Amino acid sequence: MTRRATTGRLRAARAPPLLGSLLLACASAGEAATTGSPDPDALLRRAFEAYRARSSHSSVAMTVHRPQWERHLEMKVWTRGEDDALVRFVAPPKDAGNATLKVGENIWVFNPKLNEVIKLPVSMMSQSWMGSDFSYNDLSKSEELLEWYEHRLTATEQADGHTLWTIESSPKAGAPVVWGKVAVKIRDDEVFTEEVFFDQDLKPVRRMQTQKIGPLGGRAYPLIMTMQPVDSPGQWTRIETLQGEFDLTLPEYLFTLSNLQYPRQ
Amino acid sequence: MLVLLAWRNLWRRPQRTLLSLASIALVVALLICMLSFQRGVYATMKENNLRVFDGYAQLQPEGYADDPAIDRVIDDPGRVARDALAIKGVSTAAARVNGFGILANGERSYGALIAGVDPASEAQLSTIAATVHEGRYLNDTDSDAAVLGELLARNLQVTVGGRVSVLGAARDGSVGADVLKVVGIFRSGIPQLDRSILEMPLARAQQAFDMSDRANTIALGGPTLAAVDAALPRLDALGARHGIAVLDWKELEPAMRDAIALKYTMSLLLYLTLVAVVAFIILNALLMSVLERTHEFGVLLAIGMRARAIALMVWLELLSLALAGCLAGYAIGGGTAWWLEKRGISFGSLGELLAQYGLPPRLYPTLDLVSAATGPVAILLAIVLGGIVPYLRVARLTAVAAMRSA
Numbered sequence: 001m002t003r004r005a006t007t008g009r010l011r012a013a014r015a016p017p018l019l020g021s022l023l024l025a026c027a028s029a030g031e032a033a034t035t036g037s038p039d040p041d042a043l044l045r046r047a048f049e050a051y052r053a054r055s056s057h058s059s060v061a062m063t064v065h066r067p068q069w070e071r072h073l074e075m076k077v078w079t080r081g082e083d084d085a086l087v088r089f090v091a092p093p094k095d096a097g098n099a100t101l102k103v104g105e106n107i108w109v110f111n112p113k114l115n116e117v118i119k120l121p122v123s124m125m126s127q128s129w130m131g132s133d134f135s136y137n138d139l140s141k142s143e144e145l146l147e148w149y150e151h152r153l154t155a156t157e158q159a160d161g162h163t164l165w166t167i168e169s170s171p172k173a174g175a176p177v178v179w180g181k182v183a184v185k186i187r188d189d190e191v192f193t194e195e196v197f198f199d200q201d202l203k204p205v206r207r208m209q210t211q212k213i214g215p216l217g218g219r220a221y222p223l224i225m226t227m228q229p230v231d232s233p234g235q236w237t238r239i240e241t242l243q244g245e246f247d248l249t250l251p252e253y254l255f256t257l258s259n260l261q262y263p264r265q
Numbered sequence: 266m267l268v269l270l271a272w273r274n275l276w277r278r279p280q281r282t283l284l285s286l287a288s289i290a291l292v293v294a295l296l297i298c299m300l301s302f303q304r305g306v307y308a309t310m311k312e313n314n315l316r317v318f319d320g321y322a323q324l325q326p327e328g329y330a331d332d333p334a335i336d337r338v339i340d341d342p343g344r345v346a347r348d349a350l351a352i353k354g355v356s357t358a359a360a361r362v363n364g365f366g367i368l369a370n371g372e373r374s375y376g377a378l379i380a381g382v383d384p385a386s387e388a389q390l391s392t393i394a395a396t397v398h399e400g401r402y403l404n405d406t407d408s409d410a411a412v413l414g415e416l417l418a419r420n421l422q423v424t425v426g427g428r429v430s431v432l433g434a435a436r437d438g439s440v441g442a443d444v445l446k447v448v449g450i451f452r453s454g455i456p457q458l459d460r461s462i463l464e465m466p467l468a469r470a471q472q473a474f475d476m477s478d479r480a481n482t483i484a485l486g487g488p489t490l491a492a493v494d495a496a497l498p499r500l501d502a503l504g505a506r507h508g509i510a511v512l513d514w515k516e517l518e519p520a521m522r523d524a525i526a527l528k529y530t531m532s533l534l535l536y537l538t539l540v541a542v543v544a545f546i547i548l549n550a551l552l553m554s555v556l557e558r559t560h561e562f563g564v565l566l567a568i569g570m571r572a573r574a575i576a577l578m579v580w581l582e583l584l585s586l587a588l589a590g591c592l593a594g595y596a597i598g599g600g601t602a603w604w605l606e607k608r609g610i611s612f613g614s615l616g617e618l619l620a621q622y623g624l625p626p627r628l629y630p631t632l633d634l635v636s637a638a639t640g641p642v643a644i645l646l647a648i649v650l651g652g653i654v655p656y657l658r659v660a661r662l663t664a665v666a667a668m669r670s671a
Contacts, residue, residue, distance in 0.1 A: 064438050066336065071438050094439050109367075113442040114430050118369040123376040127365070131438025 040151035040167045043186055048082075048143055050190040050219060055080045058244035064132045067234035073130065082143045084255040088263065089130070098130065101260045105140045110260045117261050126178070133206065133227045133237035137178060145182055148175035154183075163188040179205075187213070189220040204230045211238075217246040267574065271581035278554065285550050286590045289644060292543045293594025294601065296536060296640025301602040301630035302610075303532060307525050308631055310624055311514060312490050317453050318391050318462070319517045320359065320484030321493035322500060324349065325510050335364055335474060335481060336436045342480035345507050346386075349485060352503065354496030357486035359386040362470040362479075364441060366433020368413075368463060370421040377417060378462050379431055381470020390486040393451050393464065400425035400449035407466050411445035414459035415452045423447055429463070435475040443473040490514060536643070544647035548654065551583050555655050562659060563667030576659035580652045587648040591641040598640070602632045 055078075062073045074091040078084075085102040089095045097112030107120040125136045149169035157164045169182045181198035195208040212224040221241065228236040253259050275282045315321050324345060326337040339345055339360075346358035362381035367374050384403040388394035393412070394402040403410055411429060413421075423429055427447050435441035445465055453459055471477050485500070487493040497513055504511040515522040555562075562575050609627040612619060616626030630636075 066438070068336065069437060098440050109432065111432055111440055111442045113440075114432065114444060116369070116430055118367055118374050118430065118432055119372065121367060121374050121376045124367055127376075128434060130440065131434050 038153065038165060040153045040165075041146075043153075043165060043190075044151060044167060044169075044184065045146060047184075047186045047190045047192055048146060051192065051222070052079055052082065053217070053246035055248055055250050056217075056244060056246050057248060057250070059242040061240045061242055062130075062132060063238040063240075064130075065234070065236050065238070071131065078250060078254055080250055080255065085139065086255055086260070095130070099260055099263075100129070100139065101255065101257070102139050103255055107136050107140050108257060108260055115261075117257055133229060133235065141177075144177055145169055145184075148172055148177050149182065164193065187220075191220050191222050192225075193222070206230055216241060216244045219246070267578045268581055268585070271578050272585055274578070274582055275586060281550055281554070282586065285547050285586055286593060288543050288546055289587060289590025289648075290594035290597060292539050293591050293640050293644055294598030295539065296643070297595065297598030297632075297637055298602050298605075298630070299532070299536075300636035300639055301606070301632045302628070303528070304633065304636045305606070305629050305631035306624065307528075308490065309628065311518075311521065311525075313624065314455070314518065314521060315490065315514055316390075316392050316486070317455055318393060318458055318484075319514070320357075320390050320486050321490050321514060322485045322497065323512045323517055324358075324483040324485065324500075324504060324507075325512055326481070327508070327510050329481065329510070330512060330516065333363060333365075333481070335362075335434060335476070336438075338436065338476065338479040338481060339483060339507070339509055340479055342478075342483055345503075345509070346483055348503050348507070349483065349500065352496050352499045354487050354492040355485050355500070356488060357386050357390040357484075359383055359390045359484045359486070360467065360480035361387075361482050361484060362467060362474060362476050363481040364431075364433040364435075364470065364474045366431060366441070368417070368421060369430040369432065370423045370427065373421050375417065375420050376461075377413075379433055379470065380462060380464045381467040381474070381476070382464045383467045387464070390484055393453050393458075393462075396453050397449040397451045400447070402449050402451075403464060403466055407448065408469055409443070409445050410448040411463050411465045412449035412451055413447065413463040414461065415450055416456060416460040417463065418447070418450045420460070425450060431463070431465075431473065433474065435473070436479070437475045439475065441474040443469065445469075536640070540640075540643045540647050543644060544651050547583070547586065547648055548651045551579070551586075551652070551655055552658075554582075555579060555659060559662070559667050559670050562662055563664050563670075566662060566664035566667060572660050572662050575662070576656045579659050580656045583648060583652040583655070587645050591645060594644075595637075595641055599632065599637060602630050602636070605630050606632050 058077045060075050060077050062075065064071045064073070072092065073089055073095055075087050075089045078086045083102075083104050086099065088099040089097065097110075099110040101108045101110070107125075108117050109120060110117050120136055125140060127135060129136050129139060149171055151167050151169045153165055154168045155166035157166075165186050165188075167184045167186065169184065171177045171179070179197050180200040180202050183194075183196040183198070184192060185194040187193055191210065191213050193210045193213070196204050197206050199205045206227060206229045208225055208227045210222040210225050212222075213220055214223045215221070216223065221244065224238060224240045226236050226238045253264060324339065326339055329337045342360035346360055349355050349358040360383060364379040364381070365376070366379050368377045368379070382403070384394075384405055384407065388402060397412060398415075400412070402412055413429070418424070421429065425447055429445050429447060431441075431443045431445060433441045443465075451459070467480075471479065485493060487496065494513065497511065500511045565575055566572060606629055609629045611627050619626060619628070
């Protein structure tokens with residue numbers, strides 16, 4: 001039943017390809033004419049690449065909001081490719097010095113009070129990262145969407161002079177993934193504007209929305225993003241990128257355990 | 266007069282009556298013994314499992330059971346615990362901080378429940394203290410001490426005297442971290458717990474996880490599970506007053522509740538079959554005797570006895586048979602169950618198998634109202650209701666037809 005409904009919708013979306021692309025071309029004028037009918041796989045890949053670049057160094061502020069309290073944290077973030085990332089908290093004093101290192105799918109955390117590096121056990125991957133609405137999985141498997149899901153374009157709309165594509169991604173058969181479905185909205189300048197995560201029953205679980213897009217390091221960038229669990233209205237985490245540089249050459253030692261414990265930068 | 270008549274009629278065929286009596290008595294005795302045994306085993310199983318860590322009931326913040334987040338707290342747990350202890354049937358109230366976090370020893374790290382506990386009340390409530398087989402349990406003077414499950418210790422490759430790093434999320438969202446010295450290693454008998462629990466002193470955990478004067482749960486103990494169950498209404502009132510939830514054993518261990526319910530359902534089928542079979546045997550015997558005596562009934566009708574009175578007499582025969590059978594069965598079954606309740610049933614080499622289910626090697630049936638009354642009542646009901654068939658048959662008789670039919 002569901003299958004039939006899905007294929008039905010697919011067919012409906014595909015039925016007038018000519019008309020569809022024509023409308024698209026008219027609506028978004030010359031700029032979108034080159035895109036034609038976009039391939040969702042390529043679209044997602046380009047958006048991920050634009051977001052993380054070949055490498056990056058940025059200052060990020062994180063606000064964790066709960067009904068009873070709100071916390072503001074500041075961190076420095078280095079990334080290289082899709083595998084390596086280092087996050088070092090610099091404020092507030094209570095959290096300063098805590099750091100998280102990701103190499104491949106492995107995560108290590110450093111805590112200044114223990115003065116010790118601890119490898120994150122697999123069983124803890126789904127736990128909250130630094131008390132936020134992000135989990136360690138969000139860090140370690142940030143790009144599993146590209147590898148383990150099948151994508152299809154489900155909607156095209158116009159907003160603020162931009163074309164906005166909605167891509168629905170369903171896990172491939174047997175994929176070792178958490179989500180039952182992920183719906184992503186990407187703007188024609190390759191910026192994520194929304195990401196909705198669904199559980200295995202296809203009920204939305206949490207939603208990440210981009211609140212502010214601005215120029216950063218020579219590209220359009222989601223400067224403020226908010227992650228919110230769907231069923232906890234008083235709870236969200238906002239990530240604001242304050243400064244950023246992309247495609248720089250980062251030293252090799254940056255993503256090592258010794259640098260995690262004894263920072264050199 | 267009718268009762269006497271019925272009783273006398275029964276013994277006109279002593280052999281048949283004795284056989285019927287024996288089958289009723291046997292089934293009643295079986296039902297009593299099996300039910301007492303089941304109830305005894307389940308009660309022991311429940312208590313033994315709950316006494317390991319859960320307690321017989323728990324006070325928790327609203328919503329904690331669905332989402333055990335550390336920022337769901339009970340404020341001023343000392344006062345709540347004192348109020349709970351004032352309730353009859355509650356003899357221990359152990360406040361706990363439950364942090365879920367990482368334990369690390371060098372390069373080894375595992376996720377675990379980091380429970381901040383009050384050593385004195387915890388030792389009364391949970392058997393973990395008694396199952397420490399290396400080192401010792403926590404005491405009131407401990408500060409940076411910890412005891413942990415055997416499998417967890419093995420996974421972390423830590424022994425008594427070693428150190429364990431603890432890292433978890435604190436109540437305010439910051440990182441809670443501490444280094445503890447292992448003073449003891451326990452073997453609770455439940456592998457899931459031995460693999461996943463570390464206990465540390467409550468005050469130290471409150472400090473590490475920003476929980477000062479707060480707790481996540483208060484586990485409650487009492488002389489028996491039944492005593493705490495009986496205290497539930499008053500506990501609920503206490504919960505309402507403090508704005509916290511009260512969870513009984515069924516809510517703490519839903520899997521165990523379901524398993525027991527399933528077993529009862531399965532056994533119920535067997536019991537119903539037994540009752541039905543014996544009821545049919547008895548009814549069959551009575552119908553035979555009714556057919557045999559149709560001519561006699563005709564004569565009774567002819568000399569002026571009303572058909573209904575005869576039918577009632579037949580029904581009373583059945584009733585007194587059932588009652589006598591039940592009494593005999595009750596004596597046999599109840600006696601056996603009572604004797605076993607005192608003595609216990611030893612399972613010899615099966616003891617180790619039982620231990621896996623948290624059961625002691627010697628099991629004790631429980632002879633209580635439910636186990637003693639269910640069997641006899643079910644049989645009586647089945648026979649008395651079934652007796653309506655011969656009753657209707659006899660009540661419709663007319664003198665002439667009855668006398669001619671034989």
